[in-house]
Amino acid sequence: MFFHITLERNMQLHPRHFGPHLRDKLVAKLMKDVEGTCSGRHGFVVAITGVEDIGKGLIREGTGFVTFPVKYQAVVFRPFKGEILEAVVTMVNKMGFFAEAGPVQIFVSNHLIPDDMEFQSGDMPNYTTSDGSVKIQKDSEVRLKIIGTRVDATEIFCIGTIKDDFLGVINDPGVTA
Amino acid sequence: MSLGAESSLQSSSSSEDFAAFLDSELELASCDSSPNEGDVTNNEEIDPPQRSKRQKMEGFETSEDLETERLVKPIEEHIGTSTLGKNVICPPHPGFFKGLCIRCGQIEEDESGVAFGYIHKDLRLGNVEMARLRGADLKSLLHKKKLILILDLDHTLLNSTRLVDVISDEEYLLRQIDGMKDDPDRSLFRLDSMHMLTKLRPFVNNFLKEASSLFEMYIYTMAERSYAIEIAKLLDPGKVYFDSKVITQADCTQRHQKGLDVVLGAESLVVILDDTEVVWQRHKDNLIQMERYHFFASSCRQFGFNAKSLSELMKDERESDGALATVLKILKRTHQMFFDPALGSDVSTRDVRPLLKGIRREILQGCKIVFSRVFPSNSLAQDQPIWKMAEQLGATCCTEVDPSVTHVISTDTGTQKAHWATQNKKFLVNPHWIEASNFLWQRQKEENFSISNLPSHTTVDCTAKAQESVQ
Numbered sequence: 001m002f003f004h005i006t007l008e009r010n011m012q013l014h015p016r017h018f019g020p021h022l023r024d025k026l027v028a029k030l031m032k033d034v035e036g037t038c039s040g041r042h043g044f045v046v047a048i049t050g051v052e053d054i055g056k057g058l059i060r061e062g063t064g065f066v067t068f069p070v071k072y073q074a075v076v077f078r079p080f081k082g083e084i085l086e087a088v089v090t091m092v093n094k095m096g097f098f099a100e101a102g103p104v105q106i107f108v109s110n111h112l113i114p115d116d117m118e119f120q121s122g123d124m125p126n127y128t129t130s131d132g133s134v135k136i137q138k139d140s141e142v143r144l145k146i147i148g149t150r151v152d153a154t155e156i157f158c159i160g161t162i163k164d165d166f167l168g169v170i171n172d173p174g175v176t177a
Numbered sequence: 178m179s180l181g182a183e184s185s186l187q188s189s190s191s192s193e194d195f196a197a198f199l200d201s202e203l204e205l206a207s208c209d210s211s212p213n214e215g216d217v218t219n220n221e222e223i224d225p226p227q228r229s230k231r232q233k234m235e236g237f238e239t240s241e242d243l244e245t246e247r248l249v250k251p252i253e254e255h256i257g258t259s260t261l262g263k264n265v266i267c268p269p270h271p272g273f274f275k276g277l278c279i280r281c282g283q284i285e286e287d288e289s290g291v292a293f294g295y296i297h298k299d300l301r302l303g304n305v306e307m308a309r310l311r312g313a314d315l316k317s318l319l320h321k322k323k324l325i326l327i328l329d330l331d332h333t334l335l336n337s338t339r340l341v342d343v344i345s346d347e348e349y350l351l352r353q354i355d356g357m358k359d360d361p362d363r364s365l366f367r368l369d370s371m372h373m374l375t376k377l378r379p380f381v382n383n384f385l386k387e388a389s390s391l392f393e394m395y396i397y398t399m400a401e402r403s404y405a406i407e408i409a410k411l412l413d414p415g416k417v418y419f420d421s422k423v424i425t426q427a428d429c430t431q432r433h434q435k436g437l438d439v440v441l442g443a444e445s446l447v448v449i450l451d452d453t454e455v456v457w458q459r460h461k462d463n464l465i466q467m468e469r470y471h472f473f474a475s476s477c478r479q480f481g482f483n484a485k486s487l488s489e490l491m492k493d494e495r496e497s498d499g500a501l502a503t504v505l506k507i508l509k510r511t512h513q514m515f516f517d518p519a520l521g522s523d524v525s526t527r528d529v530r531p532l533l534k535g536i537r538r539e540i541l542q543g544c545k546i547v548f549s550r551v552f553p554s555n556s557l558a559q560d561q562p563i564w565k566m567a568e569q570l571g572a573t574c575c576t577e578v579d580p581s582v583t584h585v586i587s588t589d590t591g592t593q594k595a596h597w598a599t600q601n602k603k604f605l606v607n608p609h610w611i612e613a614s615n616f617l618w619q620r621q622k623e624e625n626f627s628i629s630n631l632p633s634h635t636t637v638d639c640t641a642k643a644q645e646s647v648q
Contacts, residue, residue, distance in 0.1 A: 121393065
């Protein structure tokens with residue numbers, strides 16, 4: 001789920017950046033450092049929307065670096081256990097399929113794929129129902145439910161299921177009506 | 178509402194009992210697909226305490242009431258909880274994706290199980306899960322009438338050399354590459370990102386196309402992953418043959434040994450094509466050893482051959498009867514024998530290993546061999562590799578001559594046994610006859626392997642030599 005929250009961070013700035021554009025340099029450094037990172041608490045920081053407040057800088061002892069406490073607003077993405085998400089399938093193999101929902105990688109193992117869907121290998125490996133009506137292959141969109149998440153420094157991993165009601169393929173790529 | 182109405186009917190049951198009854202019914206409904214038909218005979222399947230409750234209840238309720246109760250329960254059951262919660266029996270966790278169990282989603286910092294880094298870098302599977310996947314794979318492959326083929330890369334399907342190792346006589350190849358850009362049949366490639374030059378073995382594209390209709394193919398190489406992926410792109414640009422089936426050195430569970438434990442396929446269906454036997458100690462019965470493809474000079478030097486390489490001689494294996502073409506015939510034959518309808522309709526118990534053994538035994542069947550000056554006489558003859566190879570090919574080996582002997586293998590015409598052979602009109606050949614028969618899957622003409630033909634340095638390519646002598 002996406003959130004728009006206020007976060008705070010202490011930014012260290014090298015004295016060479018001091019000058020008339022100090023604030024801009026600080027904001028640029030903030031964006032470079034924070035956008036694209038993950039934390040366990042907030043999830044994945046997608047984009048910084050604005051800087052709310054930059055506090056007074058404190059010069060560190062010994063080095064000339066100055067620490068500024070910066071309050072900023074950002075859009076973050078964090079998957080929750082039990083959440084329903086739409087994702088795009090990236091790889092299908094006999095163990096299940098991998099899907100991506102933005103920066104999140106989700107694995108749905110075949111334990112959690114409905115029993116009537118069977119794996120078909122070939123040049124386009126897929127999971128198909130016995131009557132061929134529903135097909136999951138690369139680039140299909142699926143609606144899945146998250147049953148476990150794990151966050152590390154740069155990526156978020158989830159386990160998902162499509163075994164419940166209303167889950168499964170939304171859109172079939174290249175479907176011939 | 179209907180529940181409320183019912184509780185008034187059950188005058189002799191307290192509300193506690195009713196709640197307990199509901200609980201037991203809910204549990205039953207989840208593990209038993211047909212909870213109650215109001216049928217006493219069904220009770221055999223239920224635990225005694227629940228049965229007694231049901232019997233007590235049935236005394237007071239009509240089957241109609243049971244019907245309505247059953248209607249209410251499924252709705253209660255499904256709201257808010259997934260079927261997952263009821264049926265999951267985890268632990269034992271079947272496998273892990275970055276520490277998360279793939280069935281229940283719990284984080285377990287468990288490093289057990291086998292890592293399947295070639296499918297996804299953070300995937301690990303437990304033994305039970307692997308056995309289950311192998312069983313499912315076995316069924317689906319037998320249904321599609323396919324076996325499994327594991328291919329080695331270097332010296333089997335191609336030969337690579339580093340650009341720095343290219344000698345002056347080979348530089349014409351570099352000039353040729355520029356002209357080859359759009360040629361669909363090109364076999365020489367320059368991998369700039371790896372600073373290497375690669376030559377695909379003749380016939381490899383046809384080989385892969387034909388083999389893919391009979392086998393599910395994997396690449397298993399002791400090279401690094403980056404190199405293996407580059408080569409897979411050359412051999413399989415459409416990602417049809419080897420998509421997520423490229424196993425490299427990093428995936429091996431034992432150092433310097435390849436194993437079928439990282440292959441999600443049943444061992445009884447696996448045929449391996451590799452130029453080295455040493456790395457397949459645990460699976461020798463599945464292995465078809467291929468002759469090494471030495472195209473580049475650096476490859477010959479690496480193996481200690483001083484002969485000129487194919488690139489220096491500006492020659493190459495012939496497509497029509499080269500090593501890959503020969504092996505393809507054997508693979509087709511094995512496949513045909515495995516799926517032979519004359520053997521009955523149950524394919525699941527068949528095994529490809531005895532078939533390979535059988536095919537090999539036909540090559541030198543009927544030959545009785547004595548060795549002379551091939552290995553030291555004080556060593557144990559039966560342990561010699563050439564003895565074992567001859568026996569694998571179906572020949573009988575013995576240490577002493579007798580009238581039933583058909584061949585004498587020797588490196589020298591002057592030995593006692595060699596004289597005996599010429600006197601008694603027996604075949605007198607050099608040891609390469611056995612090796613050539615092994616690689617070419619055919620008993621070779623003894624005339625081509627006479628002892629005077631034995632070159633002072635070992636031949637590099639049996640196939641090329643055999644093709645020469647055929648001419």
